[in-house]
Amino acid sequence: MLTIGDLAKSTGVKVPTIRYYEQMGLLTHTERSEGNQRRYSRREQERLSFIKxxxxxxxxxxxxxELIDLSEHPERPCADADRIAxxxxxxxxxxxxxxxxxxxELERIATHCHGSQIRDCYVIQALANHELCETDHA
Known part of the structure; x- marks a missing residue:
């Protein structure tokens, strides 16, 4: 059994993120030790690695x-997993x-400027006036 700190170290997931995943229902709420510390099994470690x-x-x-739910039913066809991917x-x-x-667009704007002062700077002008852009990039 792993503490939450050990689980975080072994998976590279921060403790607050582990707690968040528990709140979201991606990880099950774990057992607690007599000292009220969370204890995680190898299965939960593998699940957290999957999530990460x-x-x-x-x-x-x-x-x-949805993928976790699918993984808990290995007899199901994998069409839904394929769809998600x-x-x-x-x-x-x-x-x-x-x-x-x-x-x-950024390359065009950055290379179009030939002014030596801000008042003549094409970058500033293009950012102030979207009509100077060649493409709709919004």
Missing amino acids: HARELGLTIEAIR AEQLQAVRDKIARLRKLET
Whole structure:
């Protein structure tokens, strides 16, 4: 059995985050020692590692909750897990596309400035007037 501090060290998840995951129902409320310390099993450590990895991949709490539920029923088909992963992949691709637009526009603005004083600075002008942008990046 691990204390919450040991669990935090072994998984790289901070103690307040562990408590948050308990409140959200992603981790079960654990046993307590006679001294009222939380005690975590290997199963809870594995679950926390699962949650941490899923969060690193950008999955929402709701998606993680659904994946945990699916993992507790190993006889189910994996279509729902595949759907969750595909939805996250699409969300990441959408973010990448938006970031590419931002990159293009920022590069254009940053390299378009040839003024030597702020009153002639294209960066300041472009930020003040969205019509100077070439693309809609909002």
